Amino acid sequence: MVALTKEEVKRIAHIARLAITDKEAEKFAKELDTMVGYAQQLAELDTDGVEPTTYVLDMKNVMRQDEPKTWSSREAALTNAPDKQDGQFRVPSILE
Amino acid sequence: MALFDYSIKEIESKLERKDVSASDLVDESFQRIKEVDDKVQAFLTLNEQEARTQAKELDDTGYTGKEKLFGIPVGIKDNIAIKGMPLTCGSQFLRNFDDPLYNATVIEKLNAQKAITVGKLNMDEFAMGSSNENSSFKPTYNPWNTDYVPGGSSGGSAAAVAAGEVLFALGSDTGGSIRQPASFCGVVGMKPTYGRVSRFGLTAFASSLDQIGPITQTVEDSARVLEVIAGQDRMDATSADRNVPAYSEQLTGDVKGLKIAVPKEYLGEGISSEVKEAVTNALHVYESLGATWEEVSLPHSKYAVAAYYLLSSSEASASLARFDGVRFGVRAENTTDMIDMFKKSRSEGFGEEVKRRIIFGTFALSSGQYDAYFKKAQQVRTLIKQDFDTIFADYDVIIGPTAPVPAFKIGEKIADPATMYASDMLTTPVNLAGIPAISVPCGFSNDGLPIGLQIIGKHFDETNVLRAAHAYEQATDHHTKRPNLGGEA
Numbered sequence: 001m002v003a004l005t006k007e008e009v010k011r012i013a014h015i016a017r018l019a020i021t022d023k024e025a026e027k028f029a030k031e032l033d034t035m036v037g038y039a040q041q042l043a044e045l046d047t048d049g050v051e052p053t054t055y056v057l058d059m060k061n062v063m064r065q066d067e068p069k070t071w072s073s074r075e076a077a078l079t080n081a082p083d084k085q086d087g088q089f090r091v092p093s094i095l096e
Numbered sequence: 097m098a099l100f101d102y103s104i105k106e107i108e109s110k111l112e113r114k115d116v117s118a119s120d121l122v123d124e125s126f127q128r129i130k131e132v133d134d135k136v137q138a139f140l141t142l143n144e145q146e147a148r149t150q151a152k153e154l155d156d157t158g159y160t161g162k163e164k165l166f167g168i169p170v171g172i173k174d175n176i177a178i179k180g181m182p183l184t185c186g187s188q189f190l191r192n193f194d195d196p197l198y199n200a201t202v203i204e205k206l207n208a209q210k211a212i213t214v215g216k217l218n219m220d221e222f223a224m225g226s227s228n229e230n231s232s233f234k235p236t237y238n239p240w241n242t243d244y245v246p247g248g249s250s251g252g253s254a255a256a257v258a259a260g261e262v263l264f265a266l267g268s269d270t271g272g273s274i275r276q277p278a279s280f281c282g283v284v285g286m287k288p289t290y291g292r293v294s295r296f297g298l299t300a301f302a303s304s305l306d307q308i309g310p311i312t313q314t315v316e317d318s319a320r321v322l323e324v325i326a327g328q329d330r331m332d333a334t335s336a337d338r339n340v341p342a343y344s345e346q347l348t349g350d351v352k353g354l355k356i357a358v359p360k361e362y363l364g365e366g367i368s369s370e371v372k373e374a375v376t377n378a379l380h381v382y383e384s385l386g387a388t389w390e391e392v393s394l395p396h397s398k399y400a401v402a403a404y405y406l407l408s409s410s411e412a413s414a415s416l417a418r419f420d421g422v423r424f425g426v427r428a429e430n431t432t433d434m435i436d437m438f439k440k441s442r443s444e445g446f447g448e449e450v451k452r453r454i455i456f457g458t459f460a461l462s463s464g465q466y467d468a469y470f471k472k473a474q475q476v477r478t479l480i481k482q483d484f485d486t487i488f489a490d491y492d493v494i495i496g497p498t499a500p501v502p503a504f505k506i507g508e509k510i511a512d513p514a515t516m517y518a519s520d521m522l523t524t525p526v527n528l529a530g531i532p533a534i535s536v537p538c539g540f541s542n543d544g545l546p547i548g549l550q551i552i553g554k555h556f557d558e559t560n561v562l563r564a565a566h567a568y569e570q571a572t573d574h575h576t577k578r579p580n581l582g583g584e585a
Contacts, residue, residue: 009455016413016458017420018451019439028455035456039402042472045479052474053481055304055334056530057291057555062333076197082427089422094434 004033099124100260101578104168104317105344107263111159111166118154118167118212121263122147125169125214128261132581137236138246138256140174141182141216150212164324165211171262173253174216175223176200176308177297181213185299186221186231186249189425189445200297201332202266202308202325209324214262217252221447222416223273223301225249226519227504230449235506238280239579240545244503247277253311254281259581264312264321268298270305271404272498272523275535278311279498279548282537282577284565285311286318289556290530291336293322294329302411303334305404305527314575315536315566319343322558338556346559347566352386354564355491361397362496362522371497374539374547379495381571387564389495394483397525399476404524405453406460406473413457419445481529488554493564497522498535498548522550532558536565537574546574 006025009032013020020028071077074087083090099107099116110116126144133139147169154167172178175185177196184190199207206213220230228236228251236251238244239259246255250267254277257265267274269287278285286309293308300306310321326340358379363372379389421427421441428440443451460469487494499519526533531552538549549568553561569575 004459012455012458012462013451014439015462016454017417017435017438017442018446018454019436019443020451024451028452031452032456032459035405036459036469039406039460039469039473042399042402042406042476043468045396045399045476047472047475047479050475050478052471053477053528054474056481056528057334057336059291059334059336064330064333077423079195079197080193080424082421082425091422092431092434092437 004029004036098260100128100263103314104165104263104320107168108166112161118151119148121167121169122151122212122214125262128259129214132239132259133261135237135242135581136239136255136259136261137234138217138252138259138261139171139215140184140218140233140252143181143213143215147212147214154210163210164320165206165209168211168264169214169262170206170211171215171217171253171256171265172203172213173219173250173265173267175219175268175299176202176266178203178213178216181216183299184216184233185223186219186233187445187447187450188232189419189442192426193424198297201294201329203297205325217256217265219252220249221450222299222412223249223268223270224412224449224453226272226276228252229506230447232447237506238503238545239581240282240503241543244505244545245280247280247499247503249273250285250311251277254278254283254285257281257283257311257313258579260578264310264317266308266325267311268306268308269527270301270408271520271527274309274311275498275523275533275548275550276519278535280503280546282546282574282579283311283313284315284318284534284536284575285309286322286534287526287532288322288326288558289336289532291334292326292338292532292556292558294327294332294335296329296331300415302408303415304411305408315534315562315569316344316347318534319347319562319566336556341559343559343562347563349567349570351382351564351567354382354387354493356382356387356389357392357487357491357494358389359394359397359494359496360391361394366521367497367500368502370502370541371500371547375495375497375549378538378549378568381568385567385571392487392491394487394525396476396479396483397521400480400525400528401520403473403476403480404520404528405456406469407477407528409453409457410460410470411457413454413461416450416454477528480525484525484529484531492560494552496550498550502541502543502545502547526552531555532561534561534565536569537577538568538572539574540577
């Protein structure tokens with residue numbers, strides 16, 4: 001049984017790029033503990049040698065010609081951007 | 097009888113005889129929306145001006161008999177992209193996303209057959225939920241009794257069809273999100289085989305499980321809409337290279353010799369007595385029509401919900417990474433750097449259920465947990481699929497309830513996530529196995545709420561699913577009942 005601590009939940013939230021408060025972390029820790037506990041019923045099943053299913057259809061490597069195609073114009077692609085400059089998406093600084 | 101009580105085929109005859117026009121159909125839709133949508137709250141966006149213009153253009157051209165959905169008003173779940181219309185997925189994160197810039201393939205296909213989109217329909221945020229209470233904009237109410245939920249996540253789609261606001265709607269089904277609301281609202285909801293319908297333009301929740309499908313008033317309409325939207329699409333590499341049968345032409349009403357399997361797990365613990373009775377009565381109808389049924393076992397059913405939540409949440413944690421505040425959607429203010437901007441934008445934009453599932457999925461995929469949870473769930477998925485393969489070696493369809501209970505009251509279950517999850521017990525195995533299933537109305541509870549019968553088929557055998565559903569529907573009158581919402585219809 002994995003007991004999920006508040007700190008563990010905060011660490012996972014950071015990986016998932018979610019900012020959560022102490023109070024939320026506490027609430028999620030409790031709920032996730034229940035969910036993980038529920039998920040542990042799968043451990044009852046012997047799955048040694050069972051192939052995992054990623055896709056249900058027997059399809060692999062669907063190929064197509066690699067041809068250039070026009071898509072929306074740059075201006076159109078930028079219409080929904082929260083911030084833009086000089087025809088590009090603008091984001092906060094990533095360097096110190 | 098209101099105009100939308102007729103089937104698409106019947107309306108087609110009226111168009112042919114010039115008894116109705118496309119404009120009449122669109123008028124009917126907006127009139128009904130004005131009368132009842134403040135009670136039902138199915139719509140998030142209306143497309144009135146454009147819809148009326150389109151209808152007028154169709155009337156100017158005149159009915160040609162070539163298109164399968166000429167002038168038919170449709171509502172679209174708000175996780176399917178339509179150029180020039182908002183795409184919110186029921187989330188605050190996308191509250192200002194006014195134009196996704198392109199049409200989903202299913203929209204292109206509906207347009208080619210001259211269907212008219214009247215608006216976008218409410219849903220649980222990013223399709224996560226079974227009651228529509230997780231929409232971040234407003235709840236949708238069940239047209240049969242507005243104290244009750246319509247189901248979810250395609251609750252807006254099912255409610256709009258049940259309320260007669262549109263003739264049909266599109267929904268999406270990841271773990272039951274078409275079938276369960278169809279069951280709760282007394283309409284027909286079809287989840288096709290994984291790969292049958294292109295997902296291009298559907299906002300991904302869990303890409304190995306998601307599938308788009310029709311919600312309609314009758315099985316015949318379901319067959320017609322499915323044959324329009326199905327087919328391989330080069331924009332979706334997971335869409336299958338399979339011929340699409342003319343489903344609507346194969347509804348013979350004949351199920352003599354049809355071999356039905358009834359899993360004992362589907363009528364066991366947790367299934368209400370009213371639902372059991374309705375399903376048992378349906379099996380007697382099938383007997384009277386010359387079909388046979390036997391009890392079988394799907395021994396891994398009880399593990400499906402856990403496997404489903406692990407896999408769907410894990411996939412969602414990756415799918416929803418695109419919502420980062422860079423290219424579209426909301427961006428938080430007062431952020432210190434890029435990572436801080438991602439975190440604050442997502443935290444402000446996502447509701448609690450979405451955050452909970454992203455965290456759960458990230459946990460299941462994290463190093464040290466991957467084998468015990470994610471991989472284990474994928475192995476269990478194999479076992480669940482094998483259960484179905486075993487049964488389908490000897491039987492044509494599997495029949496059981498769509499949901500263990502009729503619709504529940506608003507606010508009644510949401511306090512207890514585990515109870516909400518239990519209602520997915522009957523529907524999630526179908527998504528895990530990738531097989532088709534339909535929910536058709538099969539009766540009413542003592543409280544007057546609809547009950548749904550679920551018919552499950554083999555991979556790409558929608559034909560037998562629809563044929564079995566149609567035969568039952570035609571032998572009963574549940575599908576002719578309409579909720580009383582006031583208004584003229």
